[in-house]
Amino acid sequence: xxxxxxxxxxxxxxxxxxxxxxxxxxxxxSLRVIGVPELIGLSAAALLALLTVFAYxxxxxxxxxxxxxxxxxxxxxxxxxxxxQLNIIEGxxxxxxxxxINASLNDFEGNWLAAPGSGRMxxxxxxxxxxxxxxxxxxxxxxxxxxxxxxxxxxxxxxxSAEQQSNAKWQSIYPGVSVSVTVEGPYQSVRHFVRDIExxxxxxxxNAVELEGVxxxxxxxxxxxxxxxxxxxxxxxTAVPPSVPQSVAARGTLVSLxxxxxxxxxxxxxxxxxxx
Numbered sequence: 440x441x442x443x444x445x446x447x448x449x450x451x452x453x454x455x456x457x458x459x460x461x462x463x464x465x466x467x468x469s470l471r472v473i474g475v476p477e478l479i480g481l482s483a484a485a486l487l488a489l490l491t492v493f494a495y496x497x498x499x500x501x502x503x504x505x506x507x508x509x510x511x512x513x514x515x516x517x518x519x520x521x522x523x524q525l526n527i528i529e530g531x532x533x534x535x536x537x538x539x540i541n542a543s544l545n546d547f548e549g550n551w552l553a554a555p556g557s558g559r560m561x562x563x564x565x566x567x568x569x570x571x572x573x574x575x576x577x578x579x580x581x582x583x584x585x586x587x588x589x590x591x592x593x594x595x596x597x598x599x600s601a602e603q604q605s606n607a608k609w610q611s612i613y614p615g616v617s618v619s620v621t622v623e624g625p626y627q628s629v630r631h632f633v634r635d636i637e638x639x640x641x642x643x644x645x646n647a648v649e650l651e652g653v654x655x656x657x658x659x660x661x662x663x664x665x666x667x668x669x670x671x672x673x674x675x676x677t678a679v680p681p682s683v684p685q686s687v688a689a690r691g692t693l694v695s696l697x698x699x700x701x702x703x704x705x706x707x708x709x710x711x712x713x714x715x
Contacts (some may be wrong), residue, residue: 548613548705551642555614555704562616562641562702569639570622573632578695579621586615586701609646615703623653623695632696647699652692 553561563581570577589610609617622632629650636643 552613552703552705553641558641558702558704559616562618565639565641566618566620569632569635570620573624573628573635575622575624575628575632577620578623579619579697581618581620584617584619586610586617586703588612588614588706609644609701611703613703613706615701618700618702619698620700621695621697623693626692626694629694629696633698636698636700641702644701645698646701647697649697651695653695 552558563583566581586609589612609615622629624632633645633648636645
């Protein structure tokens with residue numbers, strides 16, 4: 440029994456020494472895992488992470504913001520370019536239309552309108568000649584009234600007479616003359632008179648027509664119609680005499696015709712045709 444106890448105590452002591460050595464080995468291995476190199480690596484990784492966050496906040500985020508602003512600015516500038524191109528195209532189209540209108544006005548003024556001085560004399564002479572050649576009797580007029588161009592000081596004022604106010608509605612950009620005449624004669628002669636005015640070389644516009652039948656004693660028997668449709672009298676038969684009852688024309692009675700005419704002349708400084 441005395442020999443077995445030392446053996447058991449030696450075995451227990453051996454196991455304790457092995458256990459202590461194993462604990463020391465575990466501690467040394469754990470210290471080796473988190474050593475100086477590992478600490479340096481962790482520090483470097485943390486530094487790189489901080490640098491990445493800093494670079495994102497300091498460089499990438501502002502760059503993205505500037506990119507977005509630049510894209511918006513590009514879109515705005517592209518819209519302005521498109522609008523400018525559209526305005527240029529519309530400006531060219533408008534300019535072409537204006538040039539075409541000016542060319543048409545210049546052609547009309549140069550080829551169809553007479554000079555103010557000679558045009559008035561030709562109008563007076565031709566109107567009297569038409570009355571005489573158709574065998575009509577001039578019962579009233581011709582009375583002439585000057586039509587000033589629009590935009591001049593001669594336009595209608597509130598204090599002018601009713602006749603001047605009536606003539607003012609025939610004003611245009613061209614100077615002109617308003618004519619009112621009343622003739623009397625056979626119906627066929629009156630028709631020929633109106634046709635001759637329509638075919639006149641003068642640029643005449645028939646503004647109003649009044650036709651009525653009269654007896655031999657010059658008493659009015661019937662007013663047939665009044666037409667107030669402006670129609671150019673040159674270049675085609677556009678102003679048609681108002682119809683009268685067939686009974687009046689068939690009896691061959693006299694008719695009284697009142698015409699309100701207007702003619703226009705070239706503007707000052709446009710004595711010659713202007714080439715388009």
